[in-house]
Amino acid sequence: MFRIRQMRKLRVTMPGRTIEIYTKISMHRAGIKKHFLPMDDDMNAKLCYCEKGVEVVGQPSLVFIHGFSSSKSTWLSVIKHIPDRYHCIAVDLPGHGETVGFNEEYYIATNVVDLLKQFFDRLNFIEPICLVGGSMGGAIAAMFAMKYPFDVGMICVLSPPPGEEYETDMVQQLRLGKYHVILPETFKQYYALMKILSKKKIPFARSLAKTYFKIHLRTLNQHKRILQIAFEYDYPNLGEIYRQLKYLMCPTLIIWGREDQV
Numbered sequence: 708m709f710r711i712r713q714m715r716k717l718r719v720t721m722p723g724r725t726i727e728i729y730t731k732i733s734m735h736r737a738g739i740k741k742h743f744l745p746m747d748d749d750m751n752a753k754l755c756y757c758e759k760g761v762e763v764v765g766q767p768s769l770v771f772i773h774g775f776s777s778s779k780s781t782w783l784s785v786i787k788h789i790p791d792r793y794h795c796i797a798v799d800l801p802g803h804g805e806t807v808g809f810n811e812e813y814y815i816a817t818n819v820v821d822l823l824k825q826f827f828d829r830l831n832f833i834e835p836i837c838l839v840g841g842s843m844g845g846a847i848a849a850m851f852a853m854k855y856p857f858d859v860g861m862i863c864v865l866s867p868p869p870g871e872e873y874e875t876d877m878v879q880q881l882r883l884g885k886y887h888v889i890l891p892e893t894f895k896q897y898y899a900l901m902k903i904l905s906k907k908k909i910p911f912a913r914s915l916a917k918t919y920f921k922i923h924l925r926t927l928n929q930h931k932r933i934l935q936i937a938f939e940y941d942y943p944n945l946g947e948i949y950r951q952l953k954y955l956m957c958p959t960l961i962i963w964g965r966e967d968q969v
């Protein structure tokens with residue numbers, strides 16, 4: 708019990724490093740169901756998402772998009788606080804979480820956006836949605852809203868990655884191929900990154916951190932590839948996409964921490 712509580716505290720600051728048993732426990736507690744949606748053109752490709760509540764006429768569904776190297780489970784701690792009358796969806800992006808079978812082309816943001824469009828059409832929402840994205844998920848949410856403005860009623864963009872003109876040191880390092888700043892390769896790097904990513908001091912057992920690190924290593928190469936592709940195809944256009952956001956007419960909430968190092 709104690710361990711689970713510790714993980715609960717850690718989960719927010721270490722997106723994507725959640726162990727599956729814990730995900731199941733917390734999803735169950737929050738009244739969340741998990742689904743797999745096979746794609747029409749390729750039955751081996753399945754989008755995994757979780758859902759809380761049911762659609763309500765006149766009220767948008769809330770759809771949550773996670774960040775890089777994260778997963779839908781990062782939103783559980785948010786979703787559990789949202790009243791039951793709201794319909795919530797959190798999806799695993801290609802190459803993340805429990806979504807499986809998508810080839811590398813789906814690591815390109817424009818393809819991710821079109822995949823999300825397909826996904827939303829399959830779910831057949833009756834109202835324009837409220838699209839919420841954090842970090843890289845925020846960039847994807849913004850891109851989605853630009854391309855499919857009629858599908859969104861409002862968007863919420865949390866700490867999106869900066870465009871070229873506001874490039875941070877961390878993003879510069881990533882662009883130069885030093886992926887370990889966000890994808891640590893050693894336990895030492897991993898432990899140091901935890902401190903950078905969490906503003907709040909958290910009591911943290913090294914043994915537990917080692918377990919998280921092992922889990923992280925399983926996805927390391929795939930996530931390196933995603934970063935490589937993001938910097939080749941998406942990052943060069945990001946600034947221009949942000950500049951065009953002012954033409955978007957739906958209500959938009961943008962939250963950015965002043966001391967966010969990414």
Ligand SMILES: CCCCC/C=C\C/C=C\CCCCCCCC(=O)OC(CO)CO
Pocket residue numbers: 722773774775776777800801802813814815816819841842843844846847868878889933937938941942945969
């Ligand atoms: C599979 C889909 C790929 C589509 C790529 C789409 C748009 C991306 C454009 C430029 C990415 C460059 C910056 C990436 C850095 C993100 C940071 C981040 O997400 O933080 C994490 C913290 O570890 C939160 O979970």
